[in-house]
Amino acid sequence: xxxxxxxxxxxxxxxxxxxxxxxxxxxxxxxxxxxxxxxxxxxxxxxxxxxxxxxxxxxxxxxxxxxxxxxxxxxxxxxxxxxxxxxxxxxxxxxxxxxxxxxxxxxxxxxxxxxxxxxxxxxxxxxxxxxxxxxxxxxxxxxxxxxxxxxxxxxxxxxxxxxxxxxxxxxxxxxxxxxxxxxxxxxxxxxxxxxxxxxxxxxxxxxxxxxxxxxxxxxxxxxxxxxxxxxxxxxxxxxxxxxxxxxxxxxxxx
Amino acid sequence: xxxxxxxxxxxxxxxxxxxxxxxxxxxxxxxxxxxxxxxxxxxxxxxxxxxxxxxxxxxxxxxxxxxxxxxxxxxxxxxxxxxxxxxxxxxxxxxxxxxxxxxxxxxxxxxxxxxxxxxxxxxxxxxxxxxxxxxxxxxxxxxxxxxxxxxxxxxxxxxxxxxxxxxxxxxxxxxxxxxxxxxxxxxxxxxxxxxxxxxxxxxxxxxxxxxxxxxxxxxxxxxxxxxxxxxxxxxxxxxxxxxxxxxxxxxxxxxxxxxxxxxxxxxxxxxxxxxxxxxxxxxxxxxxxxxxxxxxxxxxxxxxxxxxxxxxxxxxxxxxxxxxxxxxxxxxxxxxxxxxxxxxxxxxxxxxxxxxxxxxxxxxxxxxxxxxxxxxxxxxxxxxxxxxxxxxxxxxxxxxxxxxxxxxxxxxxxxxxxxxxxxxxxxxxxxxxxxxxxxxxxxxxxxxxxxxxxxxxxxxxxxxxxxxxxxxxxxxxxxxxxxxxxxxxxxxxxxxxxxxxxxxxxxxxxxxxxxxxxxxxxxxxxxxxxxxxxxxxxxxxxxxxxxxxxxxxxxxxxxxxxxxxxxxxxxxxxxxxxxxxxxxxxxxxxxxxxxxxxxxxxxxxxxxxxxxxx
Ligand SMILES: [Cu+2]
Numbered sequence: 001x002x003x004x005x006x007x008x009x010x011x012x013x014x015x016x017x018x019x020x021x022x023x024x025x026x027x028x029x030x031x032x033x034x035x036x037x038x039x040x041x042x043x044x045x046x047x048x049x050x051x052x053x054x055x056x057x058x059x060x061x062x063x064x065x066x067x068x069x070x071x072x073x074x075x076x077x078x079x080x081x082x083x084x085x086x087x088x089x090x091x092x093x094x095x096x097x098x099x100x101x102x103x104x105x106x107x108x109x110x111x112x113x114x115x116x117x118x119x120x121x122x123x124x125x126x127x128x129x130x131x132x133x134x135x136x137x138x139x140x141x142x143x144x145x146x147x148x149x150x151x152x153x154x155x156x157x158x159x160x161x162x163x164x165x166x167x168x169x170x171x172x173x174x175x176x177x178x179x180x181x182x183x184x185x186x187x188x189x190x191x192x193x194x195x196x197x198x199x200x201x202x203x204x205x206x207x208x209x210x211x212x213x214x215x216x217x218x219x220x221x222x223x224x225x226x227x228x229x230x231x232x233x234x235x236x237x238x239x240x241x242x243x244x245x246x247x248x249x250x251x252x253x254x
Numbered sequence: 255x256x257x258x259x260x261x262x263x264x265x266x267x268x269x270x271x272x273x274x275x276x277x278x279x280x281x282x283x284x285x286x287x288x289x290x291x292x293x294x295x296x297x298x299x300x301x302x303x304x305x306x307x308x309x310x311x312x313x314x315x316x317x318x319x320x321x322x323x324x325x326x327x328x329x330x331x332x333x334x335x336x337x338x339x340x341x342x343x344x345x346x347x348x349x350x351x352x353x354x355x356x357x358x359x360x361x362x363x364x365x366x367x368x369x370x371x372x373x374x375x376x377x378x379x380x381x382x383x384x385x386x387x388x389x390x391x392x393x394x395x396x397x398x399x400x401x402x403x404x405x406x407x408x409x410x411x412x413x414x415x416x417x418x419x420x421x422x423x424x425x426x427x428x429x430x431x432x433x434x435x436x437x438x439x440x441x442x443x444x445x446x447x448x449x450x451x452x453x454x455x456x457x458x459x460x461x462x463x464x465x466x467x468x469x470x471x472x473x474x475x476x477x478x479x480x481x482x483x484x485x486x487x488x489x490x491x492x493x494x495x496x497x498x499x500x501x502x503x504x505x506x507x508x509x510x511x512x513x514x515x516x517x518x519x520x521x522x523x524x525x526x527x528x529x530x531x532x533x534x535x536x537x538x539x540x541x542x543x544x545x546x547x548x549x550x551x552x553x554x555x556x557x558x559x560x561x562x563x564x565x566x567x568x569x570x571x572x573x574x575x576x577x578x579x580x581x582x583x584x585x586x587x588x589x590x591x592x593x594x595x596x597x598x599x600x601x602x603x604x605x606x607x608x609x610x611x612x613x614x615x616x617x618x619x620x621x622x623x624x625x626x627x628x629x630x631x632x633x634x635x636x637x638x639x640x641x642x643x644x645x646x647x648x649x650x651x652x653x654x655x656x657x658x659x660x661x662x663x664x665x666x667x668x669x670x671x672x673x674x675x676x677x678x679x680x681x682x683x684x685x686x687x688x689x690x691x692x693x694x695x696x697x698x699x700x701x702x703x704x705x706x707x708x709x710x711x712x713x714x715x716x717x718x719x720x721x722x723x724x725x726x727x728x729x730x731x732x733x734x735x736x737x738x739x740x741x742x743x744x745x746x747x748x749x750x751x752x753x754x755x756x757x758x759x760x761x762x763x764x765x766x767x768x769x770x771x772x773x774x775x776x777x778x779x780x781x782x783x784x785x786x787x788x789x790x791x792x793x794x795x796x797x798x799x800x801x802x803x804x805x806x807x808x809x810x811x812x813x814x815x816x817x818x819x820x821x822x823x824x825x826x827x828x829x830x831x832x833x834x835x836x837x838x839x840x841x842x843x844x845x846x847x848x849x850x851x852x853x854x855x856x857x858x859x860x861x862x863x864x865x866x867x868x
Contacts, residue, residue, distance in 0.1 A: 022777045067508065078432050078505040085531060096569055100554065103565050132679070180551030183560040190543070190552065212330040225327075229336035 009136040016054045016128040020200065023047050025127060028118060031249035039109075040245050047241045055234045056134050058084070075223045083228055086233050090198075092094065094239050097194060098246055101187050107251035110184040110239050113171050117248040121162040121240065124199075127156035128237045130219055131206075135230040141220035143213065150210045155201040184254055198236045205229045261347040263445070270446050273313020278306030294355030294458045299591070301549055302477050303457065307450055307483045314446040318541045320438050326637050349442065354836060356441050358421025359733060361727070364412035365805065367448060371405035372798050374398045378775075382792040385779040387712035395775035397459030397477065397644070404464040404481065405451060407577075408488050410715070412444060415495050415721050419689035420730065422499060424829040425517045427508030427862075429840050432501035437446025440494040443727050447487035454480040458557035465570065466787055468555035468563050475833040479548065482541040489538045492580070496527035496534075508828075508862070517827065517851050521608040522587025525615035526580050533573040533619070540569035541844060564631050571622035578711075579618045583611050586653055586682070588726045593657060594852045595825050595861055596672040597664030601852035602656045610656075613649035621646065626701045633828075637697045639772045643693035650686055654679075665855075670744030671823075677752050682717025685710060688763065705771070706766030709759040716755055724804065731808075732822050736835040737815030743807040747800050754796035761790045824863045826854065 014048035020082060027043045054056050059250055061084060169189070177185045209229045212218065218226055267831045281302035286292040316322050323333045345355055346362065379396040381390045390398065419437065423430055431437045455458055457473025467637055470476050485549065503516075503524055543554045544566065553559025554564050554774040594601045601607065616851055623631060623639040656680055668676070688710040691697045701707060724747070732738045766772075777783055821830045828845050845862040853859040 037630075074505075082433060082436075082497060082501045085500055086312055089497065089531050089535055090492050092532050096536045096539040096572075100565060100569070104554065104560065104562055155811075181559070182436075183556070185554035186547075186552030186554050186559070186561070189550075190546065208328045212328075215330045217330045231778055247310075249594055 001168070006136065006142070007153050008142040009095050009140070010133060013129060013132040013136065016050055016132075017125070019050055020047055020128075022123075022243070024118075024121060027245060027249065028243055035252075037250060041251060044241050044245055047161065048238045049240050051128065051234050051241070055128060056231050056238075072222055076227075077097070078223055079228070083231060085129065087231075090235070091239075093194065097187075097191050098242065101191065104183050105254075106188060107253070108254045109247060109249075110177050110188050110253045111175060112170070112177075112188070112248055114169065114248065116163065116168055116171065117244065120160050120168070121244050122199070123156050123160050123163060124237055124240055126235055127153045127160065129232055130156065131233045134227060136233055138213070138218060138223050138226050139220060140159045143216075145228075146213060147210065150213070151207060152202055157199055157206065159198050159235075161199050161203070163175055168192070191247060195236070195239055198239065202233045202236050205232060257344045258347065262318040262320070262349045262442075263347040266314040266442065266445065267449075269317025270310040270314040270595055272447065272488060273317075274306040274310030276306075277309025277314075278302040294476065294768045296476055298478060303476050303547065304479050304483060304545065307480060311443070311446040311450075311483075314734065315439070315442060316723070317441060318349060320435075320442045323435055330337050336839070349438055351418050351438055351647070352480060352623045352838060353423050353431045353434070353437060354734070354840075356437050357418075359441055360416030363444065364404035364409050364416055364450075364723075365808075367405060367409040367412060367803070369805070370452070371402050371409055373802065374402040374405060376794060376798055378402065378796045379791045381775065382777075385777050385781075385784055385787075385790050387776050390775065392775055393459050393461055396463070396773075397455060397774060400460055400463045401451070401455065402483070404485065406715075407464065407499065407581075408444070408448065408451065410581045410719050411492055412527065412650050413719065414581065415491070417519075417584055417723070417726050418499055418526070419494070419586070420523070420734070421726075421829075422502060422520055422523055424505070424836065425520055425827065426503060426506060426511055426580060426732075427828060427841060427845055428502060428506035431498050432505055433498050436494055436498050439492045442499065443487055444491045446485045447491070447713065447867055450480045450484035450487070453628050454478070454484070465574070465770075466544065467549070467570075468544055468566050472547055472555060479545060482545050486538050486541055489534045491528040493534045496530035499523055499527040500531065503556075506848060508845055512847075514608065514849050515849075515851060517610070518590040518601065518604070518607055518611075519584070519587040522583045522590075523609045523752055525611035526583045528612075529576045529580050529618065534575045535573075536569045536574035537577075540573075542567050543569075555827050564629055565624070565627055565646035566771060567631075568622070571625045572619075575622040575625065576615070576618040578714065579614055582682075582714060583614065585717075585719045585722030588612065588722035589657065589678055590653070592671055592725060592729060593660050594854045595823050596667055596675070597660055598855045599664040600850070600854055600856065602659035603652070604850070604852060606652050608653040609648035609655045614646060614650075617642065617646050617649065622692075624698070627695050627698050638691055641696050644690060647686070647690065654683065654686070669728075669823075670739070670741055670748065671725045671729035673745065673748045674728065677748060678717050678721030678725065680717070680756065681713055681721060681752075684759065685713030685715075685717050688713060703771055704766040705762045705770040705772055707773050709762030709766060712755075712762070713759050716759075719836050727808070729823065731811065731815075732818040733829055733834050733836060735812055735815070736817060736819050738818040739811040739815060740821060741806050743803055743810075747804045747807065750803065751797050754793040754800070758790050758793035758797070761793070763788050826851065828862045828864075829863070832866070 023043050023046060030039050030043065032062060040238045060080060068074060117148060130149045130153045134146050134153060137145035169192070172185075172188065177188060179185055206229050209225050212225060278298045281300060282292050284600060285299060285302070294302075296303070298306065303394055310792055322359060326333050337351050339350045339352055339355060346359055349358070350356060373629070378390065379680070381388055415604045417433070454477035457477040459479055460466070460471070460474045460478040460481050462471045462474060462478065466478070466481065503520060510859050543552070547556065548553055555561045555563045557563065590601060590607055621639060621643040623635050624643045666672075689707070692701055692707060692710060706860075728739055728744055768783070769781070770777060770783055777787075793808040819834050823830065832841060843865045845864045847861065848863045851861050851862045855862070
């Protein structure tokens with residue numbers, strides 16, 4: 001988004017966030033009222049598409065960063081390709097988990113706390129909004145705004161991990177869903193655990209970027225570290241866009 | 255010796271030991287405090303071994319310094335783009351960022367690991383020479399056989415990584431790989447993994463074979479966990495290596511090197527890397543799920559808890575079938591790469607050959623369940639998987655037609671590399687022709703789990719990897735060292751290995767058809783297989799001996815080989831147009847691609863043109 005000015009970029013971020021929020025509510029209502037699987041899939045794909053395009057800027061892969069192979073712009077292009085290849089690889093792990101979930105549980109799901117599930121989903125969604133905001137601030141040279149938005153993202157990310165591992169896991173265990181009980185417990189802990197592990201690495205990544213930004217390592221023109229952390233963070237959000245309905249919304253409770 | 259003690263390798267190993275003890279000690283302490291059983295049959299308890307193994311692996315990487323630049327970046331400290339390597343041999347046991355050094359590190363490690371896997375094979379092959387149990391018990395036999403399988407797979411992964419690392423940047427005119435630190439990282443993580451793999455021998459072994467199927471793997475000794483951990487770590491090496499290669503080819507090519515002027519080996523490497531980048535995650539996931547089932551009692555593959563053991567096989571083969579193409583595509587690329595040089599004719603059907611690698615890789619994603627015709631999976635899956643598997647024969651056939659047509663009417667010379675190329679074609683043809691009977695459901699129900707399969711896949715692995723790997727070493731050895739390997743010893747190697755190998759695999763297929771089951775330590779003398787098994791064992795030892803000849807030749811030629819600084823094979827490829835050994839930062843002057851890569855024998859044709867100055 002190098003060509004847009006700052007208010008425009010921020011406004012776009014807000015618009016996308018509103019779309020995502022509305023779709024999440026819609027998803028929840030569809031699941032409660034209709035239990036229509038195809039609709040849920042369409043909503044999830046739409047949400048993921050919005051994030052991948054507007055927040056992760058996948059189109060930047062096509063950027064013509066010609067010129068010297070030694071230039072920062074060209075190297076950033078190479079780094080960007082490397083990161084996306086990594087995300088492609090990583091998505092096979094999550095894909096494999098989804099396949100396992102549907103193979104083992106079919107159209108049933110564990111009995112989980114719906115309010116909490118929606119709550120952590122909203123926390124992660126809001127964190128994505130601030131992450132996007134932080135990146136546009138950096139791209140427009142607003143260091144102070146970048147630091148504030150990144151800090152909020154980190155806090156929300158940590159909140160998500162605590163919500164899932166610290167609260168949800170305890171509640172589920174109290175309901176009798178344990179790792180060593182029936183296989184729905186195994187699947188639940190494996191999926192949420194793998195995702196929470198990625199959120200945790202994202203938080204650490206953001207914390208590193210936050211510290212480096214305070215040391216003025218980045219500038220409006222040269223901030224590959226920030227871009228990488230941002231894209232990774234949104235990727236973790238995309239994973240949850242599929243994991244949330246797979247665990248909480250699709251199928252009937254066992 | 256002092257150089258060894260000061261090397262990154264020695265530091266890494268020391269830290270691996272320390273890290274393992276700390277990790278395992280921590281878990282042991284926690285278990286003692288929680289009132290759980292603190293110690294197990296092998297000193298530490300199983301969770302302590304697994305956690306210790308994980309910490310030890312990370313400690314190796316921290317201790318040997320391969321991640322130190324990344325740590326500096328994380329702390330906001332800039333680093334140099336290039337590192338200078340010391341001039342002597344010690345650069346090979348230290349962290350280097352030079353793709354050529356890393357390529358040689360991979361290749362040498364591959365040869366060592368190949369020797370290890372061969373030794374395991376010799377041990378259990380000796381046991382099989384006669385019916386009855388002579389000197390191994392059941393678990394020892396199973397562990398030897400399982401380790402032979404997985405150690406060879408690791409050796410092959412290291413071998414192709416060695417070839418791709420050394421060759422691809424040279425072939426496309428890049429100064430290095432796209433991510434040199436990631437490249438070094440991908441190599442060094444295989445060292446702790448190799449140690450965990452072998453450690454399983456001393457931790458009770460494992461009796462599942464290399465496939466690690468539950469439910470057996472869910473209750474095998476601790477060695478099983480170390481096997482899973484090791485394969486998981488090697489998998490990451492493969493994933494990151496594939497990522498690096500794809501980025502390198504996409505971003506670092508010389509001017510004028512459009513997609514249909516890429517050398518065939520580069521096309522093969524792209525296809526291989528696409529598979530290792532993506533599918534490897536699923537074998538990692540399946541192994542991780544069994545590890546967790548053992549550690550935390552999760553019920554994924556335990557029917558008593560609603561789990562499904564067949565799910566494991568789906569996840570496992572989703573990687574492990576395409577993995578076969580990871581093993582063979584680079585080798586088939588080497589064959590297509592070298593053939594025109596020794597035939598002095600253009601490669602027949604360049605575009606078709608380039609696309610056939612991608613075709614094999616993509617179709618390969620849709621065939622995995624042909625390993626599961628007898629597993630009890632849903633029957634309606636059998637026929638689609640049969641047809642998708644048979645479809646692989648089409649792009650593979652394209653390669654054979656291209657090779658035969660390239661050979662046709664050429665001015666063929668047969669030095670050692672070309673001998674191995676021709677041997678590879680013949681052996682791979684045997685492997686290819688024995689494939690369709692296994693892909694066809696009706697015949698596979700009979701052949702499954704017999705020595706026919708063992709013969710078939712040894713043919714594909716030797717034809718697709720071992721022969722081309724040796725060809726590549728004999729061919730590019732002068733590029734790396736400025737000397738050539740001894741021709742006479744090279745021919746001894748070939749003529750000892752090839753007949754012995756063909757006898758071995760045909761013998762395996764013969765008794766397989768007659769009902770000899772694979773993976774078993776003993777057989778009934780009344781079956782009448784004793785003589786054939788004795789012949790197989792003798793043939794196995796001949797192959798082993800021939801590889802010893804190769805290793806002797808390799809090390810002798812490094813010091814005493816005949817000097818060969820110029821374009822020894824009269825190749826058109828850019829790396830041969832500059833003197834050997836290759837300078838540290840590759841080409842002093844960049845080149846531009848101005849013609850087709852394989853137009854051998856066409857007057858006035860030119861592939862690359864070097865710039866007049868920097
Ligand atoms: Cu297969």
